[in-house]
Amino acid sequence: MSVPGGPRPTLEAVAALAGVSRATVSRVVNGGTGVRTEIREKVRQAVDELGYVPNSAARSLVTRRTGAVAVVIAEPETRVFSDPFFAQQLRGIGRELAAADTQLLLLMVESDRDHERIGRYLAGGHVDGALMFSLHRADPLPAMAGASGLPTVFGGRPDWTDTTGRAGAGPLYVDTDNRDGARQAVRHLLSRGRRRIAVITGPLDQTSAQDRLDGYREALDGPDAPAADERLVADGGFTAEGGEQAMAALLDAVPDLDAVFACSDLMATGALRTLRARGRRVPQDVAVVGYDDLAPAAWADPPLTTVRQDVEGMGRIMARLLLRRLAAPGIPLSPVITPAELVVRESG
Amino acid sequence: MSVPGGPRPTLEAVAALAGVSRATVSRVVNGGTGVRTEIREKVRQAVDELGYVPNSAARSLVTRRTGAVAVVIAEPETRVFSDPFFAQQLRGIGRELAAADTQLLLLMVESDRDHERIGRYLAGGHVDGALMFSLHRADPLPAMAGASGLPTVFGGRPDWTDTTGRAGAGPLYVDTDNRDGARQAVRHLLSRGRRRIAVITGPLDQTSAQDRLDGYREALDGPDAPAADERLVADGGFTAEGGEQAMAALLDAVPDLDAVFACSDLMATGALRTLRARGRRVPQDVAVVGYDDLAPAAWADPPLTTVRQDVEGMGRIMARLLLRRLAAPGIPLSPVITPAELVVRESG
Known part of the structure; x- marks a missing residue:
């Protein structure tokens, strides 16, 4: 870790300490190939020593990856925090994303006016993909995600037909029967x-x-x-x-x-x-x-x-589908429908 | 809005439609000055017509603004969703940020292993500032935020002493007495x-x-x-x-x-x-x-x-302090301590 409040270490400082070029540091940091193990190790040590954190705004222009996924619940905060369904679904999502060292960003929708702002954030290169749930018919978010090309998995079948006509490009979702x-x-x-x-x-x-x-x-x-x-x-x-x-x-x-x-x-x-x-x-x-x-x-x-219905499990599956899509964008994936099961207690 | 699934409109397309240069479009989109009202209006119309959304990864390199604020609660999701304190604080924060057309991103901390990843995201240029609450003594997040230079307001006095020695650079926080x-x-x-x-x-x-x-x-x-x-x-x-x-x-x-x-x-x-x-x-x-x-x-x-304690009000004040700091980084701001008040009911 760098010293709190000290100047932020630069790529140049890493290059100087490792005795290599800026381009080499950039290649190592962004996971590129074609750098010898010995040089790679020197760069890694310099990064550790200085506490260098790559600037993702610059970095994502190269790698196009941010390490973060947006979870959009199309409900206001009051509902999200009063209905245990959402906490449960988030638990499943959170566990899968954490296991993949991917940051979960939760976005809620207070009013229709929020849609445009959320669409802008999603399209802005700040996340690698999105999970969306509790969508309503008139919701413009799926179309916005589609337009931005952002990989997206839906919780619940979206009432929305993909209009691109690409094979295998139908909405990817997880639902129960x-x-x-x-x-x-x-x-x-x-x-x-x-x-x-x-x-x-x-x-x-x-x-x-x-x-x-x-x-x-x-x-x-x-x-x-x-x-x-x-x-x-x-x-x-x-x-x-x-x-x-x-x-x-x-x-x-x-x-x-x-x-x-x-x-x-x-x-x-x-x-x-x-x-x-x-x-x-x-x-x-x-x-x-x-x-x-x-x-x-x-x-x-x-x-x-x-x-x-296995709400936590559905969250896990949503996250896994998205992680698979991010890892291998070309492989077609299908929606998953999980079974529903009657549990008889005393009320009926 | 652009057509769902259609190709994403580019800066070049906007420039062509408006009959101006790329640089002019960039200046208008990023709120720069020195562009005539008439030209500015042409660009705005072209942006609307094409449904152009600026790429924030590229844009933030110019403007250094993303329109989003991270709210980091240093507690696992299970606690955040079972303690009404957090929902109430988020309500206040959410309302202020929405009024300022700023996107709230909620990040929770499941385990100590999450700190590094969250620190990386915060330092990566994806947010303009952060609100952090429910911090614990050993929490490295305040130091990470400090090291990255990210404007941050804390909920509750952080048990953390600013080490930069800059005047007015002490931690900015909102608390009750x-x-x-x-x-x-x-x-x-x-x-x-x-x-x-x-x-x-x-x-x-x-x-x-x-x-x-x-x-x-x-x-x-x-x-x-x-x-x-x-x-x-x-x-x-x-x-x-x-x-x-x-x-x-x-x-x-x-x-x-x-x-x-x-x-x-x-x-x-x-x-x-x-x-x-x-x-x-x-x-x-x-x-x-x-x-x-x-x-x-x-x-x-x-x-x-x-x-x-006015938990929602404290959330509002936190958000307002951060928005003020973002609007005018040079103006010193002081922590806010709100009063506590006894409410006598039947239990004691």
Whole structure:
């Protein structure tokens, strides 16, 4: 390490100490080939001794690598910090990136006005790639990433079609089988004899929310299933407060409903609060099934029957896909869909 | 905006469309002077039409500005996402930076091995400045930021002495008067007739934790105060679980203690859990005072008497100081110490 506050060591100083040319130092520092081991070792020693840190602005013009990856969550900070889904996904991403000595930079989106600024940063050569999740339909970020040529992996299938027409250039993403997870949840409720099954959805401009609603509808489409009823569908916006309000609206519209499938655990905990306030017993009067299997599911009272998706694992896979793309840009990679699995506890 | 997936427009294309030289485009894009308004307008129109985004790696070599600020929290992701203090501080920072059209990049520190990588990124020209908080004594990041010359503002007084000897070059930081806040808490307990007052501290390699312990000791140093007793001091590490365990250890060591000052609300909620489990009534048997006045304080059962610090406001001030330093590097700025204020609720 250099002395704190001292002048920053230059490439020239390294060259002088090692007794070689600037060009040789530059080649060694940037991982270029064609330098003898003996010379390479001299440069390394001089770099260590002086505490030289290459200037990445200059360096990235040569190597085009920064050693950093942007993680963009298309939600405001208040949601990111209140929904355990994001912490869990970041945990998986963070571990994989750290293992590859790659710096994670977290960017959140407070309002639509932030999109342009974030797009500019992503396009500006400060990161080697991006991971983006919780995208909404109108979100311009995928197009911006596409336009800048920045390697990007999405969490959740982006509702966005690649327009370049290049082979293998479709969006690279990691998702769970949301439709199948929802089908499992609703079939479980049907198997327990429930007939009036409501659903609390996420924002339908997100593919995960739309896919789970589709799965709910498919499960209710069998010969023995009760008829679909649009009064049994309410949007809870993927938040606990939203789940609370949606449950109240559903009970007002269909007082004799006997089950609810909440498309996230956070919304399910909100629904439980409303059911308790209205004097409905869970699961005797109303069975409740959530989605995610994050910590709030096991802590809930009663503990939540839910659909498990491996959120941390999905984060890991996203990071690994991006690292592979960065290491070998020419090799085509495919989206990864992880399985969803019903976990039966006490609520339904 | 440019067409997604199309080739990225170049500086040359902008110059051709505007009918001016590359140098003129560069000067306008980088905010340089000496270009006629009429020409400037032509360049702006061409930039808009083509959706040109300047490459910041190249641009920052000229302007040395990236439009982004790093926020480094020297804690692992699990702590950052479980302690509402960080979300609140980030809210204040995020709002100020967004108002100044500056991008916030959040970096967390999972392990000591991350320091070097983060130091490299900070020194690499990818950000204009840094905000750092929750630093620990041995943390090398302040020295790294100092060595790189990166303008930095600290949250909490850094336990670090500037060694450059430049006038006005001492570390710039924002803090609350932790010592005074702790004194207020303990004096309040004394005024309620409590005599055996325990303290649950944060990690003592952080100045905020050490300052609060000092304030506790000062308040107990008066002529009427009970004698200090080292068995009444336990470290709770600023986490709820730590507060739970520290409270248990304190009750084992001094079964007749009648009050506890927990140096964070999170540790106070942990202490409340232990007291409930041990059958102690709060505040009748043991009075509890916390620190921070974040959401868990008002939600606690019973609601917490605590010391309020304006965490979001401190975040705002940190961001403003950094933006001022970036706008006018030569103007000396001083650390800001915000007041602490006792909030009396039911726990003590």
